[in-house]
Structure formats: structure tokens, C-alpha cells
């Protein structure tokens with residue numbers, strides 16, 4: 424289906440939403456994880472004015488502005504609301520700061536008292552600004568451009584809460600899950616509930632679809648993946664659909680094996696985001712009857728540019744030709760990415776084959 428056909432019934436006007444609904448669109452709809460961010464000079468300017476990262480997240484006017492910046496510059500098919508996955512623990516009462524150049528610091532949740540101290544409801548002072556920013560963005564976004572809300576998957580969010588920071592191997596959360604299984608289950612249960620509430624709030628505010636980021640799903644053994652990644656995802660999707668029956672859901676389980684991805688494809692989601700290590704042909708064969716596929720350019724190819732970029736874009740498009748595909752990176756765009764390479768990527772993705 425070409426883009427003009429995708430805008431006709433029964434599929435929605437947005438090429439991105441049409442693919443999530445079941446259409447094949449060529450050239451594929453395109454957005455980039457972390458598309459609002461430090462590679463853009465206009466982002467760095469607003470970020471400097473805001474002072475710190477959380478002020479930017481919690482000031483609707485500024486969050487809306489940086490959400491729109493990549494849409495203005497590149498005309499992506501979807502905007503993703505500017506926020507962070509750690510807003511959810513913050514709204515549950517966990518202390519959170521972002522130190523320049525060092526990443527997030529949280530007050531660690533390491534024992535039963537820490538889990539019991541989590542708030543019963545999301546602090547409106549933390550989540551209402553996210554919903555206000557979504558409403559502001561949706562009000563000015565072109566009708567054909569979708570707006571994506573998001574949250575972190577419970578497992579990935581828990582890895583930051585238990586360690587109090589990012590870690591190389593997520594050992595603190597993995598050990599808690601092994602040593603204190605019931606306590607860890609309680610933490611995951613709290614995050615499942617909070618995720619449903621936060622995603623539903625974003626959809627009510629105007630998000631057209633949601634993505635659930637499971638950045639650290641690749642470190643778990645298959646049994647643990649089922650318990651801490653697949654099962655919570657299934658519950659989040661069911662809980663969200665009980666409130667918003669038709670909202671499309673994309674899962675991004677970074678580093679997950681093909682067998683693990685197959686478990687997720689049965690969780691009621693509409694699409695799976697593949698990282699750059701995924702075997703596209705195998706993923707297409709085993710998953711595309713159930714879900715659309717999103718991805719999966721290595722962000723380093725976008726830094727390198729030239730043939731390293733162009734050839735892989737051509738391979739990605741060939742591998743997904745005739746399938747439901749949303750073009751994206753295999754993880755977030757990095758701050759050092761040259762703008763000229765992003766322009767080259769936009770041209771290559773939009774070019775007819």
C-alpha cells in the first residue's frame with residue numbers, strides 16, 4: 424500500500440497508526456527513539472534554559488516544545504512525548520536527580536520497608552505536567568502525525584529503583600529477584616499498576632499509541648524473562664485496554680532472544696521494536712503474522728554515515744518489504760550524531776525503492 428492509500432479507510436489517516444492497525448505502508452512510517460534530545464542544537468538551548476533535566480520534563484510548555492522540535496526539523500511520522508521512564512518511580516515517592524554527565528540517581532529501594540514506602544497513587548505534581556504537555560502537543564501536531572506516550576517496563580524501571588542508578592549488568596535487581604522473590608514480585612506488581620495508570624493518563628490526554636521500553640530485558644534467563652518481562656507486559660496491556668480498548672501498544676524489549684520475542688507477541692501488543700542485533704528475516708518469519716515490526720538501524724551507523732548508513736537502510740527496507748514495518752533505530756540516537764547524517768537517513772527512508 425502506498426501512503427495515499429494508507430490514509431483511506433479502514434485504516435487511520437496516520438501512516439504510523441495505519442501500520443499498527445494492520446496496513447503495510449511503503450515507504451514505511453519513520454520516527455527515532457530519543458528523537459528529542461542532545462543531538463539537536465535547539466534542544467540543547469531549551470535544556471540550558473530549563474537548567475536541569477527534570478525541570479524540562481515537568482514544565483509542560485518546555486516539554487511540549489522539545490517534543491515538537493524534531494517534527495518541525497524532519498517531519499517524522501510520530502512524535503514521542505518528552506519525559507523519562509523514571510518519572511514513574513519519582514511519582515511513587517522515590518527520590519530522583521540527574522547529575523550532569525552521570526545519569527540518574529534514585530534513593531534505592533532495597534528491602535520490604537522500601538517497597539512498603541512507595542506511594543499508593545502517582546503524585547499528580549509529577550504526572551499531571553506530562554499529561555498537560557501531551558494535550559499541548561496534540562493540539563498543534565498535524566493530524567497525520569501520531570503522538571506516542573510511553574513508560575518503562577516494570578523490570579527495567581525496577582533495575583534502576585533497586586540499584587539507585589544505572590548499572591552494567593543489573594545485578595542488584597537480578598539478585599533481589601533471586602533472593603527475595605516475593606518482595607520483588609510485590610515491587611513488580613506495584614509498577615504494573617502504576618504503569619497502567621500512567622499510560623491510561625497519557626492516552627486520556629491525547630496520546631495515540633504507547634511504547635513500553637524494556638531496555639534491560641536481555642539480561643534475564645528465559646524463565647525470568649517470562650516472569651518479570653512477558654507476564655507484567657501482558658497485565659499492563661490488559662489493564663490499559665480495559666480503560667482504552669483500542670489503543671495500540673508497542674513493546675521494545677532490548678536484547679531479547681527470538682524465543683523471548685515470540686512470548687511477547689502473544690501479549691496483546693500491536694508491534695515489537697527490534698534492536699540492531701535482531702535477525703530481521705527470522706523475526707519477520709516468526710513474528711509478523713502477529714505484530715508489526717519496528718526498527719532497527721544501529722545508532723552507530725547514523726554516527727558513521729556514508730555507505731555504513733546507506734547500505735544498512737537499504738537492507739532494512741528490503742528485509743521488511745511487503746511487511747508491516749515502522750522504520751526506527753535499534754536504540755536511541757546518540758548526542759554526538761551529526762545532523763547531516765540524520766538528513767541523509769530521512770532521505771534514504773523516504774526514497775521510493
Ligand code: CP3
Nearest residue numbers: 456457458459460476503504505506507508526636638755
Ligand atoms: O525518545 C524521546 O525523545 C522521548 C524522551 C525519552 C527520554 N528518555 C529523554 C531523556 C525517553 C523515551 C526516555 C526513555 C528512557 N529513559 C529509557 C529507556 C530507553 C533507553 O534509552 O534505553 C531509560 C533507560 C531512561 C533512563 C535515563 N534517562 C537514563 C539512563 C538517562 C541518562 C543517560 C543519558 O542518555 O543521558 C536519562 C536521561 C535522559 N532522558 C536524557 C533524555 C533526552 C538526557 C538528559 C539530558 O538532556 O540532560
